[in-house]
Amino acid sequence: MKLKGKVALVTGAASGIGRQAALALAREGAAVLATDVDESGGAQTLDSIRKAGGEALFRPHDVKSEEQWADAVATALEAFGRLDILVNNAGIGSGQLVTEMSLDSWNNLVAVNLTGVFLGCKHAIPAMRAGRAGGSIVNISSVAGLEGAAGLAGYCATKGGVRLFTKAVAKEYAADGIRCNSVHPGIIDTPIWTRIDEGGLAGTREQLGTPAGANAIAVDAIAMLAPLQRPGLPEEIANGIVFLASDDSSYMTGSELVIDGGMSA
Ligand code: NAP
Numbered sequence: 290m291k292l293k294g295k296v297a298l299v300t301g302a303a304s305g306i307g308r309q310a311a312l313a314l315a316r317e318g319a320a321v322l323a324t325d326v327d328e329s330g331g332a333q334t335l336d337s338i339r340k341a342g343g344e345a346l347f348r349p350h351d352v353k354s355e356e357q358w359a360d361a362v363a364t365a366l367e368a369f370g371r372l373d374i375l376v377n378n379a380g381i382g383s384g385q386l387v388t389e390m391s392l393d394s395w396n397n398l399v400a401v402n403l404t405g406v407f408l409g410c411k412h413a414i415p416a417m418r419a420g421r422a423g424g425s426i427v428n429i430s431s432v433a434g435l436e437g438a439a440g441l442a443g444y445c446a447t448k449g450g451v452r453l454f455t456k457a458v459a460k461e462y463a464a465d466g467i468r469c470n471s472v473h474p475g476i477i478d479t480p481i482w483t484r485i486d487e488g489g490l491a492g493t494r495e496q497l498g499t500p501a502g503a504n505a506i507a508v509d510a511i512a513m514l515a516p517l518q519r520p521g522l523p524e525e526i527a528n529g530i531v532f533l534a535s536d537d538s539s540y541m542t543g544s545e546l547v548i549d550g551g552m553s554a
Contacts, residue, residue, distance in 0.1 A: 291535040293318030296369040298361060298413065300352050300405070301379030303330025305479030306429065308337075309527035310376050315343030317531055320369045324350035324361050325379065352379045352405030358412040365416070372416040374534045377406040377451075378429045382481050383444035395443055402447035403454070410458050414467060423466025427533045428455045429526075430471040432549045452545065459543030468542035470533045475549025476512040478520040516551030 297314045301307035302323035308330070311323045315338045323338070323345055325331045331347040338345040346368055350361045365372045380402045385394060406428050417424030433441050434448030455471040462469065512520040529548050532538050547553055 290318035291531070291537065292374070295319045295373040295534075296322070296365055296371050297374035297376065297534065298322045298324065298365050298372060298409075299376040299378060300324050300350065300409065302334050302347070303327035305481060306474065306477060306523045306526045306530075307376070307378040308334045309523040310378060310530045311345065312338055312341065312343070313524070313527040313531045314374065314376075314534060315345055316341060317535065319374060319534075321345040322361065322365045322368065323347045326351050352377075352408065353400045355408050355412075358408045362412045362416050371420045371422075372413055373420065373422065373424050375409055375413040375417075375424070375426045376429070376530055376534070377409045377426065378530075379405055380429060380447075380481075383441055383447075385443070386440060387442045390443055398443045398447055399450075402444070403450045406451050406454060410454075410469070414458075414462055414465075417467050418462075418465050423468070425534045425538075426455075426458065426467065426469040427530050428469065428471045429530075430455070430473050430545070432473050432475045432547065432553045434471070435473055435545070435547070435553055456543040463542055468533075468538070470538070470541055470544045470546060472526060472529050472533065473545055473547040473549065473553075474521060474526045475515055475547075475552040476508060476520045477523055477526060479523050482508045512550070514552060515549060516554065519550065521548065521550055 297319040299311045302311040303325035311321050311334055315321045323334050328349050335345055335347040348364055350357050383398050428451050430451040431448040433445045434452040437445050452471050455469050459469040529546050
């Protein structure tokens with residue numbers, strides 16, 4: 290119970306990495322406010338946490354909305370009395386080659402993946418400071434925030450932005466005892482891949498020589514390039530998130546935790 294007495298807010302908690310992070314944080318004793326735009330998935334996450342004996346609430350929350358961020362942080366404070374941990378996890382994949390990407394798609398990608406992280410920090414940090422016990426912010430970037438990938442230029446731009454934004458926040462709020470680190474998953478087996486437009490993987494498929502068709506073909510082929518030769522599990526990313534959220538990582542801030550089966554090695 291590494292996180293007993295702590296309160297965590299996890300975005301994108303209705304699915305994939307966010308759901309497993311919410312479950313793992315609750316298992317370690319944190320009270321969790323799970324948020325997402327997907328209310329039915331959020332209800333399932335809540336049910337799983339409660340069945341395992343954890344304490345949690347779910348609130349609908351679009352990370353693009355500043356008003357909804359203010360409400361989410363206020364809910365955490367009202368329900369649980371404090372806020373110690375923020376996991377900025379909600380994110381979407383990108384679907385187009387640069388020359389085929391509409392400005393609307395670009396703007397939406399930036400709004401969810403990058404502006405959402407900014408708004409989360411903007412609203413959670415004052416609550417953490419008010420508690421005078423410091424805090425830990427975990428921003429979910431990607432290996433695509435460390436290296437470019439054909440077909441994922443917009444996504445790479447947002448995730449690279451999250452990487453450096455994290456380092457700047459770490460420097461700005463270290464004096465308040467607030468740590469801020471990024472996590473860089475490789476290819477993880479979650480529904481995000483089924484939501485990416487086929488066109489978004491075209492460049493990657495071309496590089497790998499894999500045929501057009503289901504995204505899963507390209508995803509498995511990319512995962513096989515990692516030394517560990519398999520996609521990662523969302524639970525394996527959740528383990529890293531718990532580590533960064535807890536005092537086990539007390540001397541880490543502004544760091545990048547890469548969990549990618551060796552892909553970027
Ligand atoms: P996922 O299974 O698709 O889960 C993402 C969740 O975020 C979904 O429930 C989604 O809801 C929600 N969401 C989307 N837009 C939102 C918004 N505007 N506000 C609030 N919630 C929103 O994806 P995942 O693989 O777990 O991804 C989690 C994070 O890890 C993302 O930041 C992703 O970029 C990052 N990541 C994933 C991988 C991977 O291979 N899976 C690799 C590197 C990094 P809807 O279903 O309704 O859209």
